[in-house]
Amino acid sequence: MAGSNNPLSTQCSKLHPHGTSEIVRIVRQLPPVHCTLKIESLSKLEEILDKSKNNSFESIQFGAGGYTWVFSVYPKGNDKANGEGHLSLYIRIVDKLAAGTFINVMFRFLIYDQIQDNYLVIQDLKERCFRPMKTEWGIPKALDLSTFHSTSEGFLVNDCCILGAEVLVLKGDNKAASFSMVKPQTIRKFTWRVTELKESIASSSFVIEGREWHLSLWSRGCGSETGRSLSLYLTLNDVSVSDLIAGRTLYAEFDLSIKNQLKGHYRKQTVHGWFSKGKASWGSSDLLPLTKLDNPSKGFKVNNAVVVEVNINVIFLLKDV
Incomplete structure (x- = not known):
């Protein structure tokens, strides 16, 4: 002054x-x-x-x-x-x-x-x-x-x-x-074996870093990828979304994968997004083209079953201190 x-x-x-x-x-x-x-x-x-x-x-x-x-x-x-x-x-x-x-x-x-x-x-x-x-x-x-x-x-x-x-x-x-960042070593993955493919299906709930999540799978795609790709999304459950009040948000960076059951490796996409009360799901609408999913020689679908996985690499949480 x-x-x-x-x-x-x-x-x-x-x-x-x-x-x-x-x-x-x-x-x-x-x-x-x-x-x-x-x-x-x-x-x-x-x-x-x-x-x-x-x-x-x-x-x-x-x-x-x-x-x-x-x-x-x-x-x-x-x-x-x-x-x-x-x-x-x-x-x-x-x-x-x-x-x-x-x-x-x-x-x-x-x-x-x-x-x-x-x-x-x-x-x-x-x-x-x-x-x-x-x-x-x-x-x-x-x-x-x-x-x-x-x-x-x-x-x-x-x-x-x-x-x-x-x-x-x-x-x-x-x-x-x-x-705040949740350290990568505390993050764990969730593997889901879908034994009977339906048009849309949700996994059971699982807990990572004290919050409930589930995976949602659209076997024939969703949105612009309907009829073109398999879609997979990570969703923060209602009980955890309710904690994100008054503008609080959670950022997650994670890998979504589908397993090649013949060769043992995964086809992977990395996704990042801000989870909030207004946006509780993030994922991939085009994880795997249906031409590959429906081709038995590709190994992604065996006996009408697929194996998908989410691995959360990092979480940032805006929270009260």
């Missing part, structure tokens, strides 16, 4: 310049009031976003001032807002706003310095108006990526960072979340 005698604030303004005078940066000790997001493996998150062709990731929902919000992070910058080369941070209102509704707020973002044990606060000094046609506001150039990734700064340590968001003046309960 101009005229401040705080050496940390002075250093901060030098390290993190911004072309807009309405954005200020200070350093404080207090953690975020409304939302905290811990990303335990930023590089893996970036890889996941690249695979799913997304450039942002959202926190769990949090309440402030009687409304529901999410905190959005663009790890490589929001290029649509000229945020290339910067960490871009936004808040979005979740509630559906009626026509004519206007909500004026001020907000700030926080980045934890794991070396100095304090927070860099990035604040937009202008009031922003949320309305039906404008439900997201943020700072596209919150922090340049060279500074964010610098090992001497402390914002990213061992691929882990802690970010926060506050909707100012409005009251709310803190919602803390961790984007």
